Amino acid sequence: xxxxxxxxxxxxxxxxxxxxxxxxxxxxxxxxxxxxxxxxxxxxxxxxxxxxxxxxxxxxxxxxxxxxxxxxxxxxxxxxxxxxxxxxxxxxxxxxxxxxxxxxxxxxxxxxxxxxxxxxxxxxxxxxxxxxxxxxxxxxxxxxxxxxxxxxxxxxxxxxxxxxxxxxxxxxxxxxxxxxxxxxxxxxxxxxxxxxxxxxxxxxxxxxxxxxxxxxxxxxxxxxxxxxxxxxxxxxxxxxxxxxxxxxxxxxxxxxxxxxxxxxxxxxxxxxxxxxxxxxxxxxxxxxxx
Amino acid sequence: xxxxxxxxxxxxxxxxxxxxxxxxxxxxxxxxxxxxxxxxxxxxxxxxxxxxxxxxxxxxxxxxxxxxxxxxxxxxxxxxxxxxxxxxxxxxxxxxxxxxxxxxxxxxxxxxxxxxxxxxxxxxxxxxxxxxxxxxxxxxxxxxxxxxxxxxxxxxxxxxxxxxxxxxxxxxxxxxxxxxxxxxxxxxxxxxxxxxxxxxxxxxxxxxxxxxxxxxxxxxxxxxxxxxxxxxxxxxxxxxxxxxxxxxxxxxxxxxxxxxxxxxxxxxxxxxxxxxxxxxxxxxxxxxxxxxxxxxxxxxxxxxxxxxxxxxxxxxxxxxxxxxxxxxxxxxxxx
Numbered sequence: 266x267x268x269x270x271x272x273x274x275x276x277x278x279x280x281x282x283x284x285x286x287x288x289x290x291x292x293x294x295x296x297x298x299x300x301x302x303x304x305x306x307x308x309x310x311x312x313x314x315x316x317x318x319x320x321x322x323x324x325x326x327x328x329x330x331x332x333x334x335x336x337x338x339x340x341x342x343x344x345x346x347x348x349x350x351x352x353x354x355x356x357x358x359x360x361x362x363x364x365x366x367x368x369x370x371x372x373x374x375x376x377x378x379x380x381x382x383x384x385x386x387x388x389x390x391x392x393x394x395x396x397x398x399x400x401x402x403x404x405x406x407x408x409x410x411x412x413x414x415x416x417x418x419x420x421x422x423x424x425x426x427x428x429x430x431x432x433x434x435x436x437x438x439x440x441x442x443x444x445x446x447x448x449x450x451x452x453x454x455x456x457x458x459x460x461x462x463x464x465x466x467x468x469x470x471x472x473x474x475x476x477x478x479x480x481x482x483x484x485x486x487x488x489x490x491x492x493x494x495x496x497x498x499x500x501x502x503x504x505x506x507x508x509x510x511x512x513x514x515x516x517x518x519x520x521x522x523x524x525x526x527x528x529x530x531x532x533x534x535x536x537x538x539x540x541x542x543x544x545x546x547x548x549x550x551x552x553x554x555x
Numbered sequence: 556x557x558x559x560x561x562x563x564x565x566x567x568x569x570x571x572x573x574x575x576x577x578x579x580x581x582x583x584x585x586x587x588x589x590x591x592x593x594x595x596x597x598x599x600x601x602x603x604x605x606x607x608x609x610x611x612x613x614x615x616x617x618x619x620x621x622x623x624x625x626x627x628x629x630x631x632x633x634x635x636x637x638x639x640x641x642x643x644x645x646x647x648x649x650x651x652x653x654x655x656x657x658x659x660x661x662x663x664x665x666x667x668x669x670x671x672x673x674x675x676x677x678x679x680x681x682x683x684x685x686x687x688x689x690x691x692x693x694x695x696x697x698x699x700x701x702x703x704x705x706x707x708x709x710x711x712x713x714x715x716x717x718x719x720x721x722x723x724x725x726x727x728x729x730x731x732x733x734x735x736x737x738x739x740x741x742x743x744x745x746x747x748x749x750x751x752x753x754x755x756x757x758x759x760x761x762x763x764x765x766x767x768x769x770x771x772x773x774x775x776x777x778x779x780x781x782x783x784x785x786x787x788x789x790x791x792x793x794x795x796x797x798x799x800x801x802x803x804x805x806x807x808x809x810x811x812x813x814x815x816x817x818x819x820x821x822x823x824x825x826x827x828x829x830x831x832x833x834x835x836x837x838x839x840x841x842x843x844x845x846x847x848x849x850x851x852x853x854x855x856x857x858x859x860x861x862x863x864x865x866x867x868x869x870x871x872x873x874x875x876x877x878x879x880x881x882x883x884x885x886x887x888x889x890x
Contacts, residue, residue, distance in 0.1 A: 452636070458657040
């Protein structure tokens with residue numbers, strides 16, 4: 266791609282996909298921004314009027330906004346910690362030549378292929394149900410009272426379900442990173458007198474830093490928009506206990522029929538996601554260099 | 556102090572006998588080279604001494620104590636790996652200091668030892684760099700630096716020069732030899748390159764299929780190889796092996812003659828031959844010839860020789876340089 270002609274050809278060839286991508290992103294974004302400045306309620310069609318930043322004022326001063334912002338951050342943070350730590354431990358185990366490793370790897374990866382709604386239903390009806398769930402049955406074996414997960418620990422329940430869904434992704438990335446660790450380096454550290462724990466902290470963990478960065482960045486993108494698990498199980502409740510930003514926008518738009526307010530919420534969510542992204546890339550993105 | 560003694564050291568992987576049983580004595584301060592073709596078990600033997608593999612049977616004595624069941628770090632040995640195995644996320648300083656840090660040395664001691672090692676190896680200006688910012692030779696030196704700070708009983712080198720280019724290899728060869736003269740520590744060096752073995756070793760151990768074929772000084776191996784394998788492996792280009800009439804004349808199964816011990820003449824000689832390829836190197840010329848009745852041979856002529864393809868020549872082996880072998884490939888002593 267060095268001559269002027271080949272550069273031009275390249276631009277022409279890639280133009281269609283760039284145009285499609287641009288329209289696909291720009292048009293919905295533009296429409297959302299436009300709607301966010303309108304009074305636009307589905308219950309009173311044809312009454313749309315320009316109201317300036319009033320939608321934003323309502324959304325940002327709503328106590329539900331701060332509650333759901335806190336929930337979002339708590340959910341993202343907890344799931345990241347659980348999946349990264351659990352992913353490293355499971356990765357280390359699956360990297361050992363243990364019996365039945367092939368089948369074990371398959372089983373560990375499996376949850377990633379289950380769709381979030383099914384995942385949520387399995388946890389809600391088969392595992393966490395206080396009457397017929399498996400956890401209640403286990404508790405009864407020890408003579409303990411059953412826990413009503415979604416009433417007493419709603420956000421924890423969501424965190425557990427989402428972690429279960431995302432753990433395989435972390436294991437997959439971290440396991441491949443572990444497998445690429447040069448055996449000589451471990452042996453050199455062994456010769457240098459490092460025990461297994463020193464080797465883990467001085468050799469293995471620094472080697473994994475890049476893979477951990479990838480896991481954190483990608484998971485954050487998806488975890489900011491967790492919706493299905495909440496919708497299927499708690500419906501954002503009790504109260505606002507499990508409402509995150511994505512779910513709040515949904516309640517605005519489709520439960521209160523307030524398209525204008527929901528659009529404003531959507532734009533706020535986009536801005537928040539960007540703040541988190543900038544923060545993350547500043548903080549750990551330099552691991553991806555060199 | 557670093558005298559190492561192997562007694563009936565055995566290693567099997569599953570049903571595969573990699574090392575069927577090796578006895579070997581390495582004296583304190585000696586530079587010993589393990590040499591052999593790939594897959595001969597020389598690296599495995601080194602890793603057994605290092606403790607990176609468990610011995611199946613036998614004893615490894617370092618200064619008289621059996622360490623066969625000790626952890627690698629407890630044996631007081633340092634190893635330089637073929638891939639250097641530097642820690643990529645640590646600076647050169649931390650790479651060299653790592654072993655001392657693991658041994659729980661104080662900051663001052665570490666600083667002093669790292670600085671003195673860096674001085675010996677010309678690394679002082681590079682201590683704050685990461686390995687990725689170093690050239691191959693410098694990485695090699697860091698790996699050696701990491702080995703010397705621990706003041707080991709012996710150094711183990713696992714093909715340390717095979718990732719370097721030819722010119723640098725010659726340099727590092729001299730540096731390692733110089734280092735040995737300076738430190739006077741026992742060194743065990745594994746290589747498949749017989750030139751490295753010949754130039755560096757006090758004692759060469761030639762291995763084949765896990766067995767020790769011969770142990771001796773470089774020149775002893777060159778002048779009196781114990782068998783056909785050693786004869787063919789030591790020396791470059793390879794020794795020529797001739798059977799037939801010539802062997803019968805020396806009353807043996809086969810004779811061996813090195814390319815440099817054959818006189819080349821265009822007029823007369825013992826064996827008539829035709830030149831196939833002539834390699835002119837200036838100081839010497841290697842002639843790859845087809846000897847009548849004996850097949851392909853390589854001979855070396857000094858200086859520039861005006862010979863090329865299809866030229867007829869005559870070869871005469873130097874009588875006192877002929878090696879005689881029996882039907883099992885064992886040397887019979889000079890005739």
